[in-house]
Amino acid sequence: MNDMLAVRVEGLTRTYTTDGQPVTALAGVDAAFARGTFTAVMGPSGSGKSTLLQTAAGLDRPSSGRVWVGDTELSKLSETKLTELRRDRIGFVFQSFNLIGALTVEENILLPSKLSGEKPDWHWLGSVIERVGLTNRLTHRPAQLSGGQQQRVAIARALAVRPDVVFADEPTGALDTETAAEVLALLRSMVDEFGQTVVMVTHDPVAASYADRVLVLADGRIVRDLPQVGAEKIAEVLATRWKA
Amino acid sequence: MIKLAMRLLRQRPGTSIATLVALAGGVMILMSLAVFVQSGLQFKPEPKQFAAADVVVAHRHITVSTKEFDGETTTSEVPLPEGTVPAGLADQIRALPGVTDVQAVGVQGGRASAIAIKAPAGTHAAIDKLATEAGVESYAGDERGWAEWSTSIEARSLLVEAGSAFGGYVVLLIVFVVAGTVGLSVRHRRRDLALLRAVAATPSQVRRLVVAEAAVVGLASAVIGVPAGLWATHWTHDQMVARGFLPADFPIVNPALGAVVAIALTMGVAVLAARIAARRVARIRPAEALGEIAVEPPKGGRIRLAFGLLTLAGAGVSVFFAAGLSGTAALAAAIGMLYLFVMAIALLAPWVNGFAARVLAPVLRTVWGVSGDLAVANLRANAKGMSAVLSALVLSVGFGGSVWFLQDNLQRQTVAQSRDGMLADRVVTAPRGLTAASVAKVRQIPGVEAATGVRRTSVVVRIFDGAEPAVARAADPAQLASTMDLKVREGSLAGLTDGTIAVSALQASSSSWKVGDTADMWLADGTPVKPRVVAIYDRGLGFGDVLLPQSGGTYDELLVRTRGNADQPLAAFGTVTTAGQLTGQLSRDLAVSAWLNKLLITVMVGYAALAAGNTMVMAALARSRELALLRLAGVTRRQVRRMVNAEQVGLLGTALTVGAAIAAATLIAVVHALTGTFLPYIPPLGWVIVLGGTTALALVTTILPVSRLLRTPPVRAAGTKE
Numbered sequence: 001m002n003d004m005l006a007v008r009v010e011g012l013t014r015t016y017t018t019d020g021q022p023v024t025a026l027a028g029v030d031a032a033f034a035r036g037t038f039t040a041v042m043g044p045s046g047s048g049k050s051t052l053l054q055t056a057a058g059l060d061r062p063s064s065g066r067v068w069v070g071d072t073e074l075s076k077l078s079e080t081k082l083t084e085l086r087r088d089r090i091g092f093v094f095q096s097f098n099l100i101g102a103l104t105v106e107e108n109i110l111l112p113s114k115l116s117g118e119k120p121d122w123h124w125l126g127s128v129i130e131r132v133g134l135t136n137r138l139t140h141r142p143a144q145l146s147g148g149q150q151q152r153v154a155i156a157r158a159l160a161v162r163p164d165v166v167f168a169d170e171p172t173g174a175l176d177t178e179t180a181a182e183v184l185a186l187l188r189s190m191v192d193e194f195g196q197t198v199v200m201v202t203h204d205p206v207a208a209s210y211a212d213r214v215l216v217l218a219d220g221r222i223v224r225d226l227p228q229v230g231a232e233k234i235a236e237v238l239a240t241r242w243k244a
Numbered sequence: 245m246i247k248l249a250m251r252l253l254r255q256r257p258g259t260s261i262a263t264l265v266a267l268a269g270g271v272m273i274l275m276s277l278a279v280f281v282q283s284g285l286q287f288k289p290e291p292k293q294f295a296a297a298d299v300v301v302a303h304r305h306i307t308v309s310t311k312e313f314d315g316e317t318t319t320s321e322v323p324l325p326e327g328t329v330p331a332g333l334a335d336q337i338r339a340l341p342g343v344t345d346v347q348a349v350g351v352q353g354g355r356a357s358a359i360a361i362k363a364p365a366g367t368h369a370a371i372d373k374l375a376t377e378a379g380v381e382s383y384a385g386d387e388r389g390w391a392e393w394s395t396s397i398e399a400r401s402l403l404v405e406a407g408s409a410f411g412g413y414v415v416l417l418i419v420f421v422v423a424g425t426v427g428l429s430v431r432h433r434r435r436d437l438a439l440l441r442a443v444a445a446t447p448s449q450v451r452r453l454v455v456a457e458a459a460v461v462g463l464a465s466a467v468i469g470v471p472a473g474l475w476a477t478h479w480t481h482d483q484m485v486a487r488g489f490l491p492a493d494f495p496i497v498n499p500a501l502g503a504v505v506a507i508a509l510t511m512g513v514a515v516l517a518a519r520i521a522a523r524r525v526a527r528i529r530p531a532e533a534l535g536e537i538a539v540e541p542p543k544g545g546r547i548r549l550a551f552g553l554l555t556l557a558g559a560g561v562s563v564f565f566a567a568g569l570s571g572t573a574a575l576a577a578a579i580g581m582l583y584l585f586v587m588a589i590a591l592l593a594p595w596v597n598g599f600a601a602r603v604l605a606p607v608l609r610t611v612w613g614v615s616g617d618l619a620v621a622n623l624r625a626n627a628k629g630m631s632a633v634l635s636a637l638v639l640s641v642g643f644g645g646s647v648w649f650l651q652d653n654l655q656r657q658t659v660a661q662s663r664d665g666m667l668a669d670r671v672v673t674a675p676r677g678l679t680a681a682s683v684a685k686v687r688q689i690p691g692v693e694a695a696t697g698v699r700r701t702s703v704v705v706r707i708f709d710g711a712e713p714a715v716a717r718a719a720d721p722a723q724l725a726s727t728m729d730l731k732v733r734e735g736s737l738a739g740l741t742d743g744t745i746a747v748s749a750l751q752a753s754s755s756s757w758k759v760g761d762t763a764d765m766w767l768a769d770g771t772p773v774k775p776r777v778v779a780i781y782d783r784g785l786g787f788g789d790v791l792l793p794q795s796g797g798t799y800d801e802l803l804v805r806t807r808g809n810a811d812q813p814l815a816a817f818g819t820v821t822t823a824g825q826l827t828g829q830l831s832r833d834l835a836v837s838a839w840l841n842k843l844l845i846t847v848m849v850g851y852a853a854l855a856a857g858n859t860m861v862m863a864a865l866a867r868s869r870e871l872a873l874l875r876l877a878g879v880t881r882r883q884v885r886r887m888v889n890a891e892q893v894g895l896l897g898t899a900l901t902v903g904a905a906i907a908a909a910t911l912i913a914v915v916h917a918l919t920g921t922f923l924p925y926i927p928p929l930g931w932v933i934v935l936g937g938t939t940a941l942a943l944v945t946t947i948l949p950v951s952r953l954l955r956t957p958p959v960r961a962a963g964t965k966e
């Protein structure tokens with residue numbers, strides 16, 4: 001296996017059945033995400049972006065195809081092993097509802113290591129918390145934080161275990177432009193300063209311009225794989241109608 | 245894990261408190277029940293009268309063996325309050341070597357009420373053999389107390405009987421409620437648990453977390469439930485003593501074992517329910533945590549529908565079964581039938597709710613406009629989520645509406661029958677009874693048209709699956725037709741002579757006797773007899789189920805039909821009361837004996853209503869996000885409130901209708917079986933309580949919590965918390 005790759009997917013398909021009708025969310029996706037890179041996944045609504053992220057992250061199982069995280073192939077793992085892999089090697093940030101309301105900021109960040117029973121790396125944690133700017137918010141409850149602060153807590157939690165890859169599904173979807181910029185800059189710096197790998201779904205060309213690479217999905221297939229370009233160029237590409 | 249469980253519990257105090265209340269209530273009820281049943285089972289009467297004897301021979305119960313359909317023989321023991329032994333047995337025992345002293349007690353016409361014996365232990369087996377051969381029993385050592393009939397022994401039978409008739413249903417109800425509440429509390433946290441799964445928790449960790457939560461709440465409920473159970477036991481004990489059900493000195497066991505059993509059962513059910521719910525939650529795809537709405541699992545499958553329809557069919561069949569039984573058995577069968585109906589409704593609830601939403605849609609739309617429209621959509625979407633509410637409400641309405649009113653119907657019918665059937669206008673009683681000679685003298689008094697001596701007794705009759713005691717009257721047949729009208733429907737009382745009996749229609753159907761049949765039964769003293777049935781009458785509730793002829797001996801009371809001017813000469817024979825006073829006394833006595841049944845029903849209905857309320861509060865509090873989103877979408881606070889009202893009308897209307905239908909079916913079946921009328925009596929206050937209670941429930945459990953939710957600004961509520 002290639003040590004340079006954090007995640008690789010091959011021939012990935014995912015079909016949902018609703019009311020007896022099959023819906024194809026992914027129709028065969030091959031992609032690889034190199035370590036230390038920041039990838040944006042874009043595409044029209046319903047094109048399969050979230051499904052791609054979920055199957056690549058082991059949150060959902062593909063109908064066919066394979067997923068490697070590092071050199072571990074996910075399809076052979078039991079649900080428990082898969083959970084352990086997620087908790088040790090994958091971080092997530094969702095659009096909202098990332099945090100458990102009953103727990104404080106600190107407890108939310110420490111939740112994965114608590115559940116795995118492993119000692120957290122305090123030195124690493126300290127630098128993450130400092131970088132996301134939550135040092136004096138650790139004892140607060142999620143309800144006492146702004147949306148942007150909550151997303152920053154979610155990012156800190158995702159990074160707490162020093163994962164192979166962080167998946168983020170529209171992490172700025174619920175934020176205003178200014179707060180969104182803050183969160184995006186944070187993700188960018190995680191890649192630059194700590195060598196983390198980030199895969200992020202977004203609808204916003206400006207957000208995508210923080211990435212090193214933009215994948216465009218349409219009807220469950222990758223239709224474009226762009227290197228880092230400006231927001232205008234991305235918007236232009238998105239404006240074309242994609243035929244499946 | 246425990247710490248995390250506690251933190252998560254605190255996050256949703258409403259749900260946790262609701263579960264806590266349901267569990268604590270369960271512990272309280274189960275504990276008191278267990279203490280009383282255990283007291284009954286462990287009761288050992290102290291020998292008093294026979295304390296000096298070594299062995300007592302007496303006849304205190306009949307053992308009846310019945311062949312079952314499958315060829316197996318079952319034996320049941322029926323207590324015999326007035327059992328006697330052959331007096332001649334005393335001589336046989338006296339002849340045994342080693343026996344030092346034998347005394348026959350209460351000898352009367354060749355029978356003795358008991359034989360007290362002084363003899364060394366070595367002879368006991370021989371005495372027992374003689375007793376068994378004579379069809380009676382011998383009691384030695386600790387057992388001697390059983391040979392003396394006492395109010396304590398009667399109280400013991402009551403505790404054990406009431407315990408076995410209702411205990412199972414109470415346990416079933418508590419299992420039903422606890423499992424439902426715990427399951428629901430887990431389901432309400434689907435999103436949190438899905439997030440935990442997505443972030444880092446393995447399925448087994450989620451399972452352990454949920455079980456740990458149930459265990460924490462279970463322990464907390466024991467802390468509240470046990471003192472409450474102690475209080476309830478004391479209160480019930482005092483009430484039973486005050487009403488004469490229990491002698492004040494009846495030993496009540498240490499409540500420790502009862503408490504342990506109650507806690508173990510409640511905790512066990514809670515943890516098991518949590519495990520089952522957790523298994524389902526642990527299986528959700530962690531990806532669900534990303535969804536906007538915690539997705540409800542799809543409507544129950546075909547298997548649930550099939551089981552529901554099957555149970556419903558079973559319930560329908562059981563109506564006929566319950567109608568064939570009498571007395572306590574009928575009451576217990578009626579509750580069994582009720583459970584079948586409620587279970588069927590619980591299984592079919594998603595479909596019932598969905599169907600009701602469709603039927604009620606036009607009404608709700610017309611009355612509440614846009615809000616009604618939203619309400620219909622919610623009722624349809626939450627058809628499954630509201631299943632628990634529907635079943636709990638149907639249970640309480642069905643229960644309260646049938647079993648409680650059944651008691652009222654029984655009391656009313658008994659009083660009505662004894663009033664309508666009483667042709668005599670005076671009743672004479674004397675402390676030591678009235679002899680046949682006195683009856684003859686009374687008949688000579690000018691102004692007396694007829695007089696009938698009546699002795700109140702009981703018999704043991706065979707019924708299809710064993711034997712049961714029946715209320716009986718032994719009466720002088722001579723002038724019977726002039727003092728009481730039993731409303732004979734078949735045969736004639738004119739043929740009532742030695743070796744014959746008349747029976748009530750209810751008894752005739754329970755024992756499948758017809759006029760001319762030979763009845764298989766035992767008299768109160770244990771003598772087996774096989775009289776011929778000469779008449780079947782309707783007024784069994786008022787005059788007992790079996791009427792025996794008795795000309796001679798002593799009577800308990802004398803029914804006298806006068807021209808209204810014989811009170812003075814009658815007073816020479818005993819206390820004279822009017823028949824009206826007798827009926828008044830009867831209805832007071834009945835109210836007292838109905839009290840225990842009513843207490844049990846109140847406890848069960850109360851608990852079922854509590855469960856319904858609990859579920860509704862939980863459901864209402866879980867809606868904060870949904871309601872906030874509605875308001876953000878432009879629905880005004882008033883419209884939200886109207887929507888909730890419309891939903892309540894839909895849900896409670898359905899529950900009331902279904903519950904009332906079940907109650908009516910039960911009530912009509914049983915009242916018809918017991919009294920022959922198809923129209924049950926429902927006291928006006930009953931309607932008020934059922935309707936008012938349901939409305940109050942809706943108000944307290946949904947409308948008030950929702951009003952509170954509506955006071956928080958919608959933006960806040962739409963935020964992090966679900």
Ligand SMILES: Nc1ncnc2c1ncn2[C@@H]1O[C@H](COP(=O)(O)OP(=O)(O)OP(=O)(O)O)[C@@H](O)[C@H]1O
Nearest residue numbers: 016017018023025044045046047048049050051052
């Ligand atoms: N749980 C599900 N059950 C059934 N169909 C689903 C489910 N989740 C997604 N789909 C379907 O799969 C397809 C892809 O969905 P997906 O959520 O991956 O799209 P997306 O690109 O993330 O869209 P958006 O930008 O709106 O978030 C859609 O057609 C969707 O309806």
Ligand SMILES: [Mg+2]
Nearest residue numbers: 049050051169
């Ligand atoms: Mg998506």
